[in-house]
Amino acid sequence: MGIHLLPTEVVDQIAAGEVVERPAHLVKELVENSLDAGADHITLEYSEGGRYVKVVDNGSGIDPADLPKALQRFATSKIEKAADLWRLNSFGFRGEALASIASVSRLTLTSRRPGADTGSRLIADFGKMGPIENVGGSFGTTLVVEDLFSNVPARLKFLKTAAAEGTQIKTVMKALALAYPQVDFKVLCDGQLIFQWLQASSHLQRAQDVLEVEKLYLGESTRQDIRVQAVFADPNTTAKTSKNIWLFAQNRWIQDRSLQVAVQEAYRQLLMHGEFPIAAVWVQMDPENIDVNIHPTKSQVKFVQPGDVFRAVQSAVRGTLEKAPWVQSLAEQHFHSGIDTNPTGNPPSTSFIAKSPEPANFQFQDQNLDRVQFPKKEMLNLETLKKYAPAKIRPAASFASVSDVDSQLSSPPAEFSTMKEEAPAKDLISDVKEAPRKFWSQLDVLGQAHSTYILAQSEKSLFFIDQHAAHERINYEQIMSAWKQGNGPRQDYLFPLVIDLSEEKVQALQIHFSELHRLGIELEVLGPGSVGVKSAAPALKESAIAQVIEKVAFELCQHGDSFQFEKWVGDLCATLACHSSIRAGQALSLPEMKSLLIEMDAFPLSTFCPHGRPVFVEYPFYRLEKDFGRIV
Ligand code: ADP
Ligand code: MG
Numbered sequence: 001m002g003i004h005l006l007p008t009e010v011v012d013q014i015a016a017g018e019v020v021e022r023p024a025h026l027v028k029e030l031v032e033n034s035l036d037a038g039a040d041h042i043t044l045e046y047s048e049g050g051r052y053v054k055v056v057d058n059g060s061g062i063d064p065a066d067l068p069k070a071l072q073r074f075a076t077s078k079i080e081k082a083a084d085l086w087r088l089n090s091f092g093f094r095g096e097a098l099a100s101i102a103s104v105s106r107l108t109l110t111s112r113r114p115g116a117d118t119g120s121r122l123i124a125d126f127g128k129m130g131p132i133e134n135v136g137g138s139f140g141t142t143l144v145v146e147d148l149f150s151n152v153p154a155r156l157k158f159l160k161t162a163a164a165e166g167t168q169i170k171t172v173m174k175a176l177a178l179a180y181p182q183v184d185f186k187v188l189c190d191g192q193l194i195f196q197w198l199q200a201s202s203h204l205q206r207a208q209d210v211l212e213v214e215k216l217y218l219g220e221s222t223r224q225d226i227r228v229q230a231v232f233a234d235p236n237t238t239a240k241t242s243k244n245i246w247l248f249a250q251n252r253w254i255q256d257r258s259l260q261v262a263v264q265e266a267y268r269q270l271l272m273h274g275e276f277p278i279a280a281v282w283v284q285m286d287p288e289n290i291d292v293n294i295h296p297t298k299s300q301v302k303f304v305q306p307g308d309v310f311r312a313v314q315s316a317v318r319g320t321l322e323k324a325p326w327v328q329s330l331a332e333q334h335f336h337s338g339i340d341t342n343p344t345g346n347p348p349s350t351s352f353i354a355k356s357p358e359p360a361n362f363q364f365q366d367q368n369l370d371r372v373q374f375p376k377k378e379m380l381n382l383e384t385l386k387k388y389a390p391a392k393i394r395p396a397a398s399f400a401s402v403s404d405v406d407s408q409l410s411s412p413p414a415e416f417s418t419m420k421e422e423a424p425a426k427d428l429i430s431d432v433k434e435a436p437r438k439f440w441s442q443l444d445v446l447g448q449a450h451s452t453y454i455l456a457q458s459e460k461s462l463f464f465i466d467q468h469a470a471h472e473r474i475n476y477e478q479i480m481s482a483w484k485q486g487n488g489p490r491q492d493y494l495f496p497l498v499i500d501l502s503e504e505k506v507q508a509l510q511i512h513f514s515e516l517h518r519l520g521i522e523l524e525v526l527g528p529g530s531v532g533v534k535s536a537a538p539a540l541k542e543s544a545i546a547q548v549i550e551k552v553a554f555e556l557c558q559h560g561d562s563f564q565f566e567k568w569v570g571d572l573c574a575t576l577a578c579h580s581s582i583r584a585g586q587a588l589s590l591p592e593m594k595s596l597l598i599e600m601d602a603f604p605l606s607t608f609c610p611h612g613r614p615v616f617v618e619y620p621f622y623r624l625e626k627d628f629g630r631i632v
Helices: 008-019 023-036 064-070 082-087 097-103 153-158 162-179 203-211 257-266 306-322 325-340 350-355 366-373 382-388 396-400 403-410 414-422 425-434 467-485 503-511 513-518 542-559 562-579 590-602 621-627
Strands: 041-047 052-057 106-112 119-125 128-135 140-146 184-189 192-197 217-223 226-232 245-249 252-254 279-284 444-449 453-457 461-466 491-500 522-527 530-536 616-620
Touching (some): 023 162, 041 162, 064 119, 097 106, 162 184, 162 203, 162 245, 162 252, 203 226, 203 279, 217 306, 257 279, 257 306, 279 306, 453 467, 461 467, 461 621, 467 562, 503 513, 503 530, 616 621
Parallel strands (some): 041 184
Antiparallel strands (some): 453 461, 461 616, 491 530, 522 530
16 A cells, blocks of 8 residues: 555544543533633533533534534634644634544534524534534534444444443533633433532632532642642541542643642641542643643643642642641631520531420539549549639630630649650740630540540530540641751760661762751761761651661652652651650540640641541530430
8 A cells, every 4th residue: 555645534533532532521622612612601411421412502603604614623713823822721722623523423513603693503424514504593502412433333342331431521520610610510411400500709619519528628829920729628528539639720620640749748647548638729820831732632731840830739738728727617616606506515507406305404514514524533633623624614705815724834733744845835835825726725624535535525525535646646746847947856876876878878868967957867977878877856766767767868869859858757757756655545644635635726737647547536415415315
């Protein structure tokens, strides 16, 4: 066979293999065309797992004379010259999608420009275009695709079940809805309405509708020309895969491993192994700094400054996570609602309150409290209890004052001494004063269960606090902040510990000596292939030091940049924190427990241990009331 140009139909089918590999891709192309046409009402109907698709929009429509061009390859109304590729403000620009789809389906394109007397229609039967007909119909464009891939049996074979293809279509629609909050979307599957997302005023509101997570939080950041908005769930609300991290660049849904990691990194030490964040992130930047033309389905992009984008995303999420807004809402729920109404501990739901037969029965009375508060006589003594546990739950108004918390701290009783070593009370006071909200320190400590869990109560709930997890979290934050301030605790060695490493590793370490020093590990170069440890954090066992240094050196050689270093520091702090924390099974005195709770308030993220396990479990009293049949 001599060399010859391929016929158009073959070229289109080849392109179709790339652009519309699956029905979900087709849906994406069609809906993106509607968005490019400025539509703000878009309805998608599909059946047979997307082999039948209908998209109706109220966008700008197509002139009758242009209808055939719309179905031609490389015909587009969106760009003219190569330079336009760097100033894109539309999804489409290649003019390939409709031509590709038309070559593998029976496609009906109906369109009416706003204000036009009539609409017009063009049918293409597996690539063969019919005549342009005049029709009525509403303003905008309707595209129907039928019998997808009927002429390409090989491709048909690769389609999964209708349900599986449907799942992909739903995912695509969710992504598009997240990208365009201002657009009304309706999705029907086999004639049934499955999604309806009404116009939303913000990303946050749209994300709440689409992700179906009740409470989401917003974080924002800017770095040079990069602007990031991130909406995400608290670390209690997680997913089992990374699929719930939705990423958008210039309103395009993208797959980007690095930004996905940026979101996960922001949750560092807040999630357990196997838990993934639920988050949507929108990144906007000058169009010159992003290339969207690197992938057939345009699902991947290239950033000119990937490092900056990474950091901007990470800090948008982390910035809000660090304020632990979910703890605040927990506090509001517990204390603020207590001021006005509802002293019963019932949940705010009116139906519950209405059903409660005798709400007055469940008020706190001193006697009630006393009965619960002395489960273990030998451990609790009345004097300390009176001093540390307020006899009654305080009304919300008094929580603004931290004076009694402070006075407890400034004259710590003898029992505090063990904890004081690790957490100097003075530092703590200043932190406590700065902390925006008191929650844990306001709880009444009831006792210790199983020598592992601190039992405490608020007006509305009983709390079990894992003493090891709680203390670990506090230590972690203290070590991290010591590192940030450059004064980690150190223990000097009489003779430096010699560690042999490759020259490359020694050099990599050397660059970071000062940072390691701030963490409490002081190194010196002893030769081209060895370092000496002059001092280390007291919590770090001597036997573990060589391993730790080896690991840091390895990481630094592998990745080199300071981000990896920060990540590693986080891990190291978690290890140090774990080794210096109260163990499970260790009996604690009431003041010790109380002081632990006070410390918990000093750090914003203290509701999860550094390994992401929860620090506490809450039992609302209404649940007890229910269990005891006091309410139905
Ligand atoms: P591209 O989107 O890359 O331009 P397509 O093949 O998807 O290529 O579409 C070709 C052209 O058809 C578009 O440039 C646009 O002018 C027109 N078009 C397609 N869908 C619509 C629509 N829903 N509303 C208005 N015009 C449309
Ligand atoms: Mg297009």
